[in-house]
Amino acid sequence: MALLAAVHEGATLTEAAGSLDALSPADRARAQRLAATALRFRGRADAVLAPLLHRAPRPETADLLRLAVTEMLALGEAPHGVVNAAVAAARAGGPKAAAAAGMVNAVLRRAAEAQAAWDAAPPARLPDWLRSPLAARWGEAVAAAIEAAHETTPPIDLTGKPGATLPGEALPTGSHRLPPGARVSTLPGYDSGYWWVQDAAAALPVRLLDPRAGERIADLCAAPGGKTMQIAAAGAQVTAIDLSPARLERVAENLRRTGLTADLVAADATAWRPETPLDAVLLDAPCSATGTIRRHPELPLIRDGAMIPDLVRVQAALIDHALSLLKPGGRLVYAVCSLHPAEGEAQLAAARTRHPGLVVEPPDLPGLDPAWVVDGAIRTRPDHWADRGGLDGFFIVRLRIPG
Structure with missing residues (x-):
């Protein structure tokens, strides 16, 4: 969560890594992997969450939902554990975040059943300032192929x-x-x-x-x-x-x-x-x-x-x-x-x-x-x-x- 919050403030994941210094090396590495994976799959996560939300949640709650959906549908983690951890994180996030704990629980339980919607969703679209010149030079198919490649964890x-x-x-x-x-x-x-x-x-x-x-x-x-x-x-x-x-x-x-x-x-x-x-x-x-x-x-x-x-x-x-x-x-x-x-x-x-x-x-x-x-x-x-x-x-x- 701290890494994604730092990204919203304009920091890179590398620049934000200092916020994890209190964690063990293993937990720090896991947090970095999960944040990067959630960012790669943000297009699919948002596609799954959009029909399940009545209104846009607070930014920190939206990040929590994306992380949890990514854990369940991209990484194959057990939904029960992921949902419980997300609800606990919401309750520990202060009064406003805690007020959303019930919504987090309900939305994620439904999202856990949305594997088909995840699989059918398109990758995150590049911003127009970059996508437009790419499509103009190489065509829409190549621009889409580049977006798909961005979902792959690089070797x-x-x-x-x-x-x-x-x-x-x-x-x-x-x-x-x-x-x-x-x-x-x-x-x-x-x-x-x-x-x-x-x-x-x-x-x-x-x-x-x-x-x-x-x-x-x-x-x-x-x-x-x-x-x-x-x-x-x-x-x-x-x-x-x-x-x-x-x-x-x-x-x-x-x-x-x-x-x-x-x-x-x-x-x-x-x-x-x-x-x-x-x-x-x-x-x-x-x-x-x-x-x-x-x-x-x-x-x-x-x-x-x-x-x-x-x-x-x-x-x-x-x-x-x-x-x-x-x-x-x-x-x-x-x-x-x-x-x-x-x-x-x-x-x-x-x-x-x-x-x-x-x-x-x-x-x-x-x-x-x-x-x-x-x-x-x-x-x-x-x-x-x-x-x-x-x-x-x-x-x-x-x-x-x-x-």
Whole structure:
């Protein structure tokens, strides 16, 4: 309940996790899983509850009902226990919440019999500021498929050092995949630093960059460091730049565990400049993160699209600056974990207008589905690899300065 209340105030689930500090680790993990699942299935829960409610309940009561319905109809928990726990929670929530305890009891007992309505309900609809451009670009069927993919609890993907043995299913692009909920810190190779957690789509920008031993490469906006580690593992001399010293400490922690090295610089990526031009730059730019909704189901509820124009301006400035850091013939990979075309396809078109000689180098990567390549760029979506558990949404393109 505390997590969902924090989301209503605009916080992410990660930011709200501090409210669970009094719980045991097991109870804390369970609360986080349940809150995320309730957010993923909020469309179905609301469809079940709507005909059972005579008027809209208070926000905290609505959250309690959604959590309980999700436990019963999505997670298969015994209705008797769930209903009793929800009624007890209502009674403990203060006079106004306690007054709703009878309603909570009656509604949930009827909801427990509504499995068919749950199964027939559509997934939660994306907000119009995001859905409209997606449907305009790829059609209504794809927009609906993305919404359906957002209901799926994402698996855990791993990227490893060259030659390392990784647990899990080997994916065509080189990542390995574990089922959701796997305890990665207990698996072989974790303590030895042979691999790290990184969505299979998030591993593609560095694969496209193709870093080589001895090259001088900058990773702009580097935290939490998965891509920095990929570049370092290839033998390149990598400088990781991030505005936040605290976020850079996370990069340092990951480098220590994996035994890899990089130069870490806390700086504004639009102002930082190396002593001599670079062979390559990786720009994983700040973005709306709408490609990660399957991992962060609260995002559609705490974002309104107002940040898109500012993000587009920052991304364009970063692209222009990154190109200025390259030596003739140098290459830039631009990537965003966003589904919004303004941050991807339109951003590329604008960059090519500003830099007429810029060359787009089409990707040629092992295991890459040709359907993901559009106009020389990689576009992954959550509905890709649906039978395998999906992918984060990314836009990735490799650019080269003629030289």
